[in-house]
Amino acid sequence: MLSFTENKDEIIKYLVSKGFLVSSDFFDKVKEEFDAEELCKKLESCNPKPFILSEKVFLSLKEKKDSEDNLNFEIISEEKEENRLLILKNYVEVNKKKEVMDFVDYFRARYNSLKNLLMNRPELQNATSINRILNKSDKDRVALIGIVRDKSTTKNGNLMITLEDLTGEIKVLVNKNKPELFESTKDILLDEVIGVLGANSEKIVFVNEILFPDVPVNNELKKLDREEYVVFTSDLHVGGKVFFENNFLKFISWLNGDYGGEEHKEIAKKVKYLFIGGDLVEGVGVYPNQDKDLIIQDIYDQYNKLTEYISKIRKDLKIITIGGNHDALRLSEPQPIVDKKIAPGLYELENVIFLTNPSMVNIFSRDGFPGFNILLYHGGSFPYISENVDSIRKNGRLDRPDLIMKYLLQRRHLAVSHTSTLYVPGNEDHLVIDRVPDFFISGHIHKTVVNNYRNVTLIGCGCWTDQTEDQEKRGIVPDPNRVILVNLQTREVKILNFED
Template structure:
């Protein structure tokens, strides 16, 4: 590419181009005319006169369409450009080398692990679990046998409201903020409240019934305000949000709706080159568990696959639930199981991940198939059944959800990773208008929606909730990385500089998924370079 010609092209049109972007164009794209067309189209679409990397990221969908209009013979180099600009994730399909690791069935023939043998095999005094400075568990829901009472729900709700109010009070748009019982006519004001009812009038206006700790009122959204109306359609029941407008004690005529939101000022980059991998929904014990594919994954992590240059720098693996298929999770499940004993399922799963090299920290949170209580938040795996995992010294067991900090150092705060299995996602995929069309085939959009609400399950009926004193489903701190499973769909995106990751599954498509119209992904592993922020999808299918 002729760099001088591109600079001249920009100057003639009154444009400035960021040196980093110009360097990428020059490094990757040979066709000067294609570069000119890209610049022309993004200028026309955005009306901006400075061409920056962030401009491409902010207009990702439109820019992707621009690329499709360019000559097909240049598509290969343009694919590299899209990856470098953060518009596309690199997918690395690994060659299907013969596994050097025996299958589980072979392993059982060779050696039957007793509790003592497994404990002896995995012991490593040089490794510490939660005390390792590179991994800090910041939130770990605990199990309790306390009898649940009505007062527990009241305390939980009050705490949730207080947490959300603190977040919303930081928004400058909420001017003249007052409690509902202090509302009076004649001026513009703002309130923070929980939406306990939502209805559409015969004139197609939306009316919310809203309450705070002091009282209740109604909020009207006029259908003649299309942008505001679209916001209102996205509001889920039990959400705690802000409203601004005019009115009195009885009704507020809204001019703005303010969601809590989640924003990181920048994307962190670690000083050392290390990699984090994200998987989930293994479903060990299922008739259709993809064992050979999972063994290829283990081979890759252990550096036994050609062209696996990153393997030596893999330091963290997150597993976000449904490690096993469980027992009695749904009616007639037994016919779908190869192993119908929960303890045996965990024993087999532990034998698998016990083969991963011991300098990799494996952070595990539970899902709804893993034999923990269904009420959320969920504690860590029950040691009664999952004891083999407790014997693995490089495994760190957390609850669901959990906050885990990784890769911190002397002059680096590390990455805060929010893990949540994702049991609430089907509800929002079915009721939020902007999510309905793609449903669970776009879990990253559901996750972004919940980040915007700063709660993993704002509607009470979207999960079975456990009334812990503090609502641990509130996203109190904006994470650097937010990772989930449950949908068996692999997706990676950014929401206001939060890296959003949904993981694929490791079992073949089930009849349930076919009935629901979900199209699962198989054996895809997002890998993040913590130093550069580069993301690659490893494909073991």
């Protein structure tokens, strides 16, 4: 039995580890000593099992105490088994002062997670630790896994990488006479975790092949056995002068089945989930002199206006959203959810689910079908990746979020280098892509792009704002007023344009 007031963080972490997501109003009702283990047992015995713990769930549990009658929870997004929504990954903030050791733990956690993924590759199953390779005198073939500490060009024009693991560091050399390998090595960034196959010689490994954690080549393109749709969008920027209000309202009308041709209206009715990739509002003080770009100057009023729009959407359509760098949130990732005090109206809408940036959900799972994993990431690291990865810089930079997403999937990490985004260190690295998604959703750079990498659908969601001076300075040329519609039965993707 734990005191709730003293152990709130610990209790939340425990509940999340058991697969429950805790809504802030759940704990508004908790006043007494708290037995998290007992609570989980009760929840497990419920049919259907709730996964978002809200005030209503708490009240239902209270009822259970008094009677053993069957409970009928009002459960967000799980009222119909066939439309099941599960939250696979959502960050839980633990209030703790950060110290230098947290950075050490963070990179250790990253190394271990990605090493485990790499060790699924047969070539790396017997990878040797760096200190053992350094102690070898023979010129053996070796396999190792390390985090990239340094990368440089030698005077002969070859590439030299310093790799580090928990036992030491070693130099590995990629010869320019292996053109394919040499080209792909140019794209490697600091702090990536990679596998190396090569030949050991005098404390240097001559590289034959580099392996990335990556998506398995046999990753399946999952399809649903019935016609259901999902829609992806992002970067509304409500409150900005150049927010395309009329077009956004047209999109809402379409979602409600009130706009477009008959065929389109039929499809709209079959949309079960709407995903939003962050930047719900334009925000306040995001960049210097932003006030001249605002039509709504107050952040609370911006969220009130957003609530007005979102409340027009039919209530049987679930809306899953994360925040972005323009929302009223800290910039460090993972970004938590927008506080109830800032957007109280949105919290009252029962079809809206706030998740952290990044997060992962699963939809439409049932017996015999694993459902679709959807990875949501606003895209804070994208500008860095587009400038620093050789092949992306040469092939479109910020115009190609699909190339950026492919790159991050190969690395199985959302912000590969230490300086690619602001982050919160700790004993877990929440930016590791530990599960392969079926859909990887992003926003931030306002481009509407769809591509496929090993059966993962890569989606840059576009936006609902025209270009501001700030976007221009950052090299962002938006593709506004478009949404991505996916038929989950066929996996066919359509880009719908709501521009006047």
